[in-house]
Amino acid sequence: MACLVSGSLAFDTITNFPGRFAEQIMPEQVHILNVSFLVPTLRREFGGCAGNIAYTLAALGGEAVVVAAVGNDGEAYLDRLQRLGIDTKQVLQVQDTYTAQAMIITDADNNQITAFHPGAMQQAHLIGLPERDDIRIAIIGPDGRDAMLRRARDLAAAKIPFVFDPGQGLPMFDGDALKDFIAQATWVAVNDYEGRMLCERTGESLESLSRSHLKGVIVTLGPDGCDVWVQGRCERVPGIVATEVLDPTGCGDAFRGALLFGLERGWPLADCVRLGNHLGALKIAQRGGQNHQVDRSALGVA
Numbered sequence: 001m002a003c004l005v006s007g008s009l010a011f012d013t014i015t016n017f018p019g020r021f022a023e024q025i026m027p028e029q030v031h032i033l034n035v036s037f038l039v040p041t042l043r044r045e046f047g048g049c050a051g052n053i054a055y056t057l058a059a060l061g062g063e064a065v066v067v068a069a070v071g072n073d074g075e076a077y078l079d080r081l082q083r084l085g086i087d088t089k090q091v092l093q094v095q096d097t098y099t100a101q102a103m104i105i106t107d108a109d110n111n112q113i114t115a116f117h118p119g120a121m122q123q124a125h126l127i128g129l130p131e132r133d134d135i136r137i138a139i140i141g142p143d144g145r146d147a148m149l150r151r152a153r154d155l156a157a158a159k160i161p162f163v164f165d166p167g168q169g170l171p172m173f174d175g176d177a178l179k180d181f182i183a184q185a186t187w188v189a190v191n192d193y194e195g196r197m198l199c200e201r202t203g204e205s206l207e208s209l210s211r212s213h214l215k216g217v218i219v220t221l222g223p224d225g226c227d228v229w230v231q232g233r234c235e236r237v238p239g240i241v242a243t244e245v246l247d248p249t250g251c252g253d254a255f256r257g258a259l260l261f262g263l264e265r266g267w268p269l270a271d272c273v274r275l276g277n278h279l280g281a282l283k284i285a286q287r288g289g290q291n292h293q294v295d296r297s298a299l300g301v302a
Contacts, residue, residue, distance in 0.1 A: 002063040002134050003260045006151045007141025008121050009068040010048030010100035015039035017107045037105055045288035049141035052250045052289040054086045056257025056279055059294035060301055066091055067127055071099040071120040090130045094120040110248045129154050137264045138162040142169035152184045161186035170194050175201040189218040207232050216269045226273045237273045240281035250289025254279040
């Protein structure tokens with residue numbers, strides 16, 4: 001069975017600032033903020049939430065179907081995904097714009113400042129669902145606003161259960177729109193900051209959200225692991241200690257790839273999250289969102 005992965009495909013330009021953002025920004029002067037960071041290193045990586053999630057899902061042995069848009073510079077990205085065995089038939093190539101671009105600065109504490117150019121992602125709402133009957137589960141990640149809205153409607157109409165993972169796209173939606181997403185979703189996945197924003201905008205708590213029709217609300221906590229809310233009860237799934245902490249870019253996406261892998265196979269939610277924590281720790285020890293190698297036998301998923 002296949003998993004549909006909807007979200008952005010992007011090129012990540014990743015730089016590292018050896019200091020700390022907090023030491024360079026004066027809170028009393030933020031109204032006239034003018035800050036420059038010297039970044040000695042620079043890399044360009046394949047990224048975007050859909051690409052990163054699909055990479056980990058495929059590495060675990062899952063079948064990923066990507067629904068996204070790339071620009072006139074996206075051919076190399078499509079070739080890469082296809083070589084990884086990822087279905088790209090529902091990827092729209094827009095010829096008059098660039099693929100989405102993320103410019104990321106990471107400081108010594110792994111805090112990040114990101115500038116994002118959406119490019120072709122703004123046309124992702126033109127894409128429909130693939131005509132195949134083996135899609136068992138889906139995830140809606142950050143994408144163009146209209147694309148996220150359409151994907152939720154289409155998946156709900158097709159009766160395909162999905163994870164609502166608003167990520168950096170969450171600020172685009174008011175409380176009513178977020179409630180509509182949640183009403184159509186089967187699971188919600190957020191990090192702790194996004195979880196607070198989601199609750200603030202919807203007027204709900206994580207506990208009350210989990211007492212709804214949802215099968216679970218997943219809140220990632222970085223190295224502290226993950227909170228799993230099911231019908232008003234919260235279980236903390238401990239984090240995994242990484243061998244190295246090199247680059248947090250794509251850690252949440254690696255987690256979500258593992259989450260989808262487990263959910264598609266009908267695992268208990270806590271077991272899906274446990275595997276996700278392993279993949280997050282594996283990814284943070286590698287630079288970029290799609291360079292970590294997955295040893296399936298070591299993870300017990302061979």
